[in-house]
């Protein structure tokens with residue numbers, strides 16, 4: 314296991330302490346969340362199940378004996394645990410490296426507390442070194458790419474990737490995001506955008522970076 318994997322596992326194990334008995338837990342996607350799901354598997358008899366942000370996490374949760382519910386059937390959640398690609402000191406995030414941003418954003422919005430688990434290398438002062446993922450309706454790809462270019466970055470189509478919602482991803486390179494809330498709002502207004510992987514209007518409530526807790 315690499316040092317970064319050890320730090321991811323450390324953060325994921327710490328996030329288990331936020332899980333309450335008898336509740337349904339919102340679960341994100343990715344290599345850090347994989348460690349969280351392993352831990353959740355050990356305490357599966359104490360929780361009521363999970364809501365999942367991707368087909369990948371659903372399969373993992375089920376392999377660990379955890380029942381997965383439709384968000385519509387269970388209403389608001391008390392806790393959502395997910396990873397991120399970048400995190401700033403205000404706990405605003407870039408997410409979507411694994412193309413699961415839209416479902417992740419929905420579950421985060423429907424949860425009272427969002428605990429984000431990362432390895433410390435993802436903590437930055439200003440977001441944008443990681444290319445910003447934007448999920449788009451396929452027929453709007455070129456239109457959205459032109460609109461995104463106006464913000465100063467270079468949108469690149471993640472060719473060959475189809476999201477769980479049947480859409481495509483544009484990754485915007487070269488942005489230095491000094492106003493994450495404003496940029497999130499503006500990108501959301503482009504016709505054809507499904508969602509943007511900027512979690513700024515609703516940042517994480519707690520970030521666990523390795524063995525460090527922020528927030």
Ligand SMILES: O=C[C@H](O)[C@H](O)[C@H](O)COP(=O)(O)O
Nearest residue numbers: 343344345396409410411413
């Ligand atoms: O779409 C994927 C998600 O936003 C992930 O949470 C994010 O990419 C971080 O993944 P990882 O823990 O594998 O670095």
